[in-house]
Amino acid sequence: MPRARVLIRPKAGILDPQGQAVERALPQLGFTGAANVHVGRLIELDVEDIAEVAGMCERLLANPLIEEYEVIELASASAGEPSA
Amino acid sequence: MPRARVLIRPKAGILDPQGQAVERALPQLGFTGAANVHVGRLIELDVEDIAEVAGMCERLLANPLIEEYEVIELASASAGEPSA
Numbered sequence: 001m002p003r004a005r006v007l008i009r010p011k012a013g014i015l016d017p018q019g020q021a022v023e024r025a026l027p028q029l030g031f032t033g034a035a036n037v038h039v040g041r042l043i044e045l046d047v048e049d050i051a052e053v054a055g056m057c058e059r060l061l062a063n064p065l066i067e068e069y070e071v072i073e074l075a076s077a078s079a080g081e082p083s084a
Numbered sequence: 085m086p087r088a089r090v091l092i093r094p095k096a097g098i099l100d101p102q103g104q105a106v107e108r109a110l111p112q113l114g115f116t117g118a119a120n121v122h123v124g125r126l127i128e129l130d131v132e133d134i135a136e137v138a139g140m141c142e143r144l145l146a147n148p149l150i151e152e153y154e155v156i157e158l159a160s161a162s163a164g165e166p167s168a
Contacts, residue, residue, distance in 0.1 A: 008126065039127050
């Protein structure tokens with residue numbers, strides 16, 4: 001059973017207030033030089049058919065109006081992925 | 085300037101209500117067979133030194149008590165990463 005990793009990000013041009021907040025907070029903690037910070041969501045799941053994941057994103061996982069998604073197939077879930 | 089991708093997930097054993105909600109909603113949309121669904125956060129940023137990212141996670145990006153993080157170095161930001 002394949003394991004899928006879905007990366008969901010704000011589309012280019014869409015406001016990313018969480019990313020802006022992180023970018024402003026980092027220098028106050030002494031981390032200088034961070035730029036282009038974007039905050040999105042990470043979803044990982046076992047699926048029977050990796051091709052179904054795009055449909056899941058369109059209909060549930062992401063908001064296609066304002067978010068883009070990327071589906072990455074990981075090694076099979078039986079190959080050591082913790083099931084907790 | 086390296087670009088870092090940070091994956092933040094609930095630690096094993098920590099309640100993941102968002103993952104549970106997704107896992108329950110998928111069958112109602114006709115997607116059967118999804119399992120072990122976990123929802124976390126995705127943070128991507130340009131940094132001067134990739135080694136600093138773990139410290140950023142400990143102090144700002146993640147909550148180390150309940151979340152685990154994974155830092156992945158991507159291709160350099162100058163190699164085509166959109167800066168929007």
